[in-house]
Amino acid sequence: MIVDVHAHCWPPGSFTDEFIADARRMRASAVDLLTPYDRYVEHLPPGEDVTTIVFGGKARLSGIWVNDADVADYVAQAPDRMIGFLSVDPTQPGWEDELREGHERLGLRGIKLLPMYADFYPQDERLDPLWRYATRHQLPVLLHTGTTFVAKAPIDCTLPRHLDAVARRFPEVTMILAHLGHPYESETVAVIRKHPRLFADVSALVYRPWQLFHSLMAVHEYNVWDKLLLGTDYPVTTVQETVAGLRKLTGVNIAGFSLPAEQIERLIYRDSLALLGLSDVHAARPLEKVTT
Numbered sequence: 001m002i003v004d005v006h007a008h009c010w011p012p013g014s015f016t017d018e019f020i021a022d023a024r025r026m027r028a029s030a031v032d033l034l035t036p037y038d039r040y041v042e043h044l045p046p047g048e049d050v051t052t053i054v055f056g057g058k059a060r061l062s063g064i065w066v067n068d069a070d071v072a073d074y075v076a077q078a079p080d081r082m083i084g085f086l087s088v089d090p091t092q093p094g095w096e097d098e099l100r101e102g103h104e105r106l107g108l109r110g111i112k113l114l115p116m117y118a119d120f121y122p123q124d125e126r127l128d129p130l131w132r133y134a135t136r137h138q139l140p141v142l143l144h145t146g147t148t149f150v151a152k153a154p155i156d157c158t159l160p161r162h163l164d165a166v167a168r169r170f171p172e173v174t175m176i177l178a179h180l181g182h183p184y185e186s187e188t189v190a191v192i193r194k195h196p197r198l199f200a201d202v203s204a205l206v207y208r209p210w211q212l213f214h215s216l217m218a219v220h221e222y223n224v225w226d227k228l229l230l231g232t233d234y235p236v237t238t239v240q241e242t243v244a245g246l247r248k249l250t251g252v253n254i255a256g257f258s259l260p261a262e263q264i265e266r267l268i269y270r271d272s273l274a275l276l277g278l279s280d281v282h283a284a285r286p287l288e289k290v291t292t
């Protein structure tokens with residue numbers, strides 16, 4: 001089984017025009033910001049059984065807002081294939097109500113945060129109720145870490161080192177640092193190595209293969225392969241593109257340095273649901289394979 005821990009549900013109207021204009025800097029070629037699930041399924045590797053963690057995102061400053069009810073509806077298209085996470089923007093009134101609503105009424109199973117896009121620090125004491133709630137209900141928290149194309153989002157809020165400050169105070173919370181914190185991957189490696197409940201995903205990195213090769217060499221040298229999870233950042237990349245891009249890196253040899261193919265395969269097939277405490281979702285599903 002493959003678990004994609006990072007895919008988006010972005011219904012029409014999720015972004016302001018300013019965000020859409022900035023998003024032209026996302027990849028070298030334009031990205032279609034719509035997220036139909038049938039297109040996601042079309043780009044699964046043939047014959048693979050894939051489970052996907054899906055979320056929208058809320059960040060008023062940057063012009064991103066997806067209601068959690070829309071995420072729950074999206075997941076309802078294939079509830080045995082998808083797990084939904086709620087989002088909050090803690091700079092906005094009502095976020096604590098949205099946290100409870102998303103979890104308790106909509107049945108969403110984790111939390112997505114966008115500190116830089118919304119302009120807050122994850123270790124700010126005003127977020128303590130969120131970290132306490134995540135601890136109490138064992139909700140994994142996935143945070144965007146790493147840079148952005150959005151002009152007004154403050155990069156300082158996104159640095160992986162801030163999660164060290166959170167993890168020292170809330171060590172039981174499971175966190176995923178998205179995108180390996182690019183281009184601060186070494187900082188991410190330093191943070192996930194010291195905290196047992198902290199992981200990083202490799203979403204939206206395969207289309208910068210030179211940088212990803214070097215980042216994974218740092219992962220190798222610090223021996224944190226087991227803390228890496230597969231993710232796509234769909235619609236930015238697909239499962240097929242991500243898996244193929246990772247495998248291609250095993251053919252690289254620079255002055256005798258190369259990535260161990262067996263670690264890349266373990267990353268692709270890692271049981272992230274077990275690591276995130278979400279295995280019960282998988283256990284409930286039927287055994288038949290996805291047909292693509």
Ligand SMILES: [Zn+2]
Binds near residue numbers: 006008233
């Ligand atoms: Zn994303």
